[in-house]
Amino acid sequence: MTQNSSESLGRLIRDARMQRGLSPEQVAQALHLEPSDLRAIETGARELDLASLTNIAATLQDPALTPTARTMHLRIKGPTKLAGSIDVRSSKNAAVALLCASLLNKGRTVLEGIAQIEEVNRILEVLSSIGVKVTWSDDKSELELVRPEMLDLDAMDIEAARRTRSVIMFLGPLLHLLPEFQLPYAGGCNLGTRTVTPHLQALAPFGLDVQATDGWYHASVREGHDGVRHITLTERGDTVTENVLMAAALHPGTTVIRNASPNYMVQDVCFFLQALGVQVEGVGSTTLTVTGLEEISTDVRVAPSEDPIEAMSLITAAVVTKSELTIRRAPIEFLEIELAILGDMGLKYDLTPEYSAANGKTRLVDITVHPSELHAAADKIHPMPFPGLNIDNLPFFAVIAAEAEGRTLIHDWVYENRAIHLLELNKLGANTQLLDPHRLVVNGPTRWRSQELICPPALRPAVCLLLASMAARGITVLRDVYVINRGYEDLANRLNKLGADIQVFFD
Ligand SMILES: CC(=O)N[C@H]1[C@@H](OP(=O)(O)OP(=O)(O)OC[C@H]2O[C@@H](n3ccc(=O)[nH]c3=O)[C@H](O)[C@@H]2O)O[C@H](CO)[C@@H](O)[C@@H]1O
Numbered sequence: 001m002t003q004n005s006s007e008s009l010g011r012l013i014r015d016a017r018m019q020r021g022l023s024p025e026q027v028a029q030a031l032h033l034e035p036s037d038l039r040a041i042e043t044g045a046r047e048l049d050l051a052s053l054t055n056i057a058a059t060l061q062d063p064a065l066t067p068t069a070r071t072m073h074l075r076i077k078g079p080t081k082l083a084g085s086i087d088v089r090s091s092k093n094a095a096v097a098l099l100c101a102s103l104l105n106k107g108r109t110v111l112e113g114i115a116q117i118e119e120v121n122r123i124l125e126v127l128s129s130i131g132v133k134v135t136w137s138d139d140k141s142e143l144e145l146v147r148p149e150m151l152d153l154d155a156m157d158i159e160a161a162r163r164t165r166s167v168i169m170f171l172g173p174l175l176h177l178l179p180e181f182q183l184p185y186a187g188g189c190n191l192g193t194r195t196v197t198p199h200l201q202a203l204a205p206f207g208l209d210v211q212a213t214d215g216w217y218h219a220s221v222r223e224g225h226d227g228v229r230h231i232t233l234t235e236r237g238d239t240v241t242e243n244v245l246m247a248a249a250l251h252p253g254t255t256v257i258r259n260a261s262p263n264y265m266v267q268d269v270c271f272f273l274q275a276l277g278v279q280v281e282g283v284g285s286t287t288l289t290v291t292g293l294e295e296i297s298t299d300v301r302v303a304p305s306e307d308p309i310e311a312m313s314l315i316t317a318a319v320v321t322k323s324e325l326t327i328r329r330a331p332i333e334f335l336e337i338e339l340a341i342l343g344d345m346g347l348k349y350d351l352t353p354e355y356s357a358a359n360g361k362t363r364l365v366d367i368t369v370h371p372s373e374l375h376a377a378a379d380k381i382h383p384m385p386f387p388g389l390n391i392d393n394l395p396f397f398a399v400i401a402a403e404a405e406g407r408t409l410i411h412d413w414v415y416e417n418r419a420i421h422l423l424e425l426n427k428l429g430a431n432t433q434l435l436d437p438h439r440l441v442v443n444g445p446t447r448w449r450s451q452e453l454i455c456p457p458a459l460r461p462a463v464c465l466l467l468a469s470m471a472a473r474g475i476t477v478l479r480d481v482y483v484i485n486r487g488y489e490d491l492a493n494r495l496n497k498l499g500a501d502i503q504v505f506f507d
């Protein structure tokens with residue numbers, strides 16, 4: 001944060017405190033700080049990270065101070081050498097699915113280690129607005145959710161709902177709770193057209209009928225089919241699989257889902273349903289057999305697994321800055337293809353023996369990445385549904401290819417618009433060319449240079465810009481990083497702990 005913005009933010013905090021008639025000691029105590037720390041914040045002598053500002057806004061109950069009400073930017077000074085080790089946080093995609101799945105449970109759901117990210121905040125705002133009691137533990141390591149008997153959908157925070165695609169995952173749980181309801185169109189990253197048709201087709205056997213008009217899904221529910229439900233997904237999508245799992249969990253019969261996604265976040269939903277007493281067979285495969293329950297009312301506690309996409313982001317941070325870095329708690333099962341391709345490109349890395357994630361199921365390793373001379377991949381790099389290369393990891397290969405000697409072809413057959421956003425890397429000195437909206441050629445190596453940039457409306461390409469700018473000489477300003485905060489917890493400060501020089505500032 002610049003001195004000026006630190007000072008003006010400090011003044012706002014002091015004014016909010018005084019308006020509430022609170023002494024520095026009272027507020028410092030509530031924030032677990034020394035009064036001298038609070039004085040330093042209020043005078044602008046101490047810079048604030050995102051988590052501290054969020055805590056202060058909550059303590060002073062001043063929404064104007066919440067980071068989402070202010071636009072956050074980054075100032076990155078490079079080139080950077082990183083060193084040391086960093087833990088991978090739990091995934092955005094499992095978190096949002098579990099938050100939606102908590103609607104199935106009349107008991108108390110406790111989620112451990114949920115990442116404090118904007119996507120989670122949006123879904124929590126939606127859940128609170130419809131009556132779910134949401135409580136974080138003091139240290140934010142646990143999140144408790146308790147559903148009311150009747151949800152009040154009319155009170156839904158529509159603005160929050162529209163900012164995330166995940167709200168589409170309310171369909172599965174809600175079809176058992178309400179005969180009719182409305183949800184706003186799903187948002188999320190702007191990656192071109194993202195269909196919801198597979199969701200509507202797959203939920204129809206549960207009696208769900210959806211008409212989409214004027215920005216709303218109008219859902220009505222009739223009696224579903226009796227007997228065993230065989231559902232073949234027309235696409236192996238992650239959120240559609242999760243939606244069907246949730247619908248099947250409260251269907252007291254058997255549902256067989258074919259062409260299911262076996263991806264990491266789907267596995268976390270399966271583990272959650274199993275903890276609720278729902279029988280789920282075939283976890284990690286493309287055929288899931290679910291035997292649901294009439295009612296779910298269980299006090300349950302689960303921990304979603306670590307994020308393979310964050311792990312890949314951190315590997316990329318090490319590669320682009322030519323640093324030696326240890327990425328701890330990496331879910332290896334969901335990174336194997338990525339590491340195989342990186343190995344072929346010349347990346348040197350070591351893996352520790354495997355150990356278990358907090359969920360007791362996912363296999364983790366620590367990955368130490370060594371500075372390496374990279375060359376272009378022998379073949380085009382393209383994603384596939386798990387167990388292929390994860391589509392969300394593909395953008396990071398553009399940054400890595402820009403580091404490598406030679407020409408790499410990146411083929412994103414899935415998304416119409418994600419590769420286009422990667423052209424922004426050219427502003428930092430990369431040499432990338434779009435052959436068509438799905439195919440990107442990257443010529444490396446790159447002499448990265450600093451630049452003034454605005455985040456594209458897509459999480460992974462935006463993070464790619466942040467990572468590449470750490471390698472650029474000079475000061476890069478990356479404006480409006482909400483999209484990064486959607487999926488990464490306090491990334492700038494966590495990179496700073498490894499040696500990066502990234503200032504957070506707001507306006
Ligand atoms: C909250 C969450 O979990 N989001 C993830 C989820 O989004 P989500 O499950 O919403 O993914 P989408 O439904 O957008 O599917 C991704 C795209 O792939 C296409 N498609 C998908 C499967 C398939 O077999 N054939 C096919 O063509 C879809 O038409 C769509 O254009 O999965 C995406 C693809 O892994 C990830 O980028 C998102 O991070």
Ligand SMILES: C=C(OP(=O)(O)O)C(=O)O
Nearest residue numbers: 165188189392459460487
């Ligand atoms: C595309 C992504 O997310 P979402 O589905 O939330 O837009 C992503 O995580 O890269």
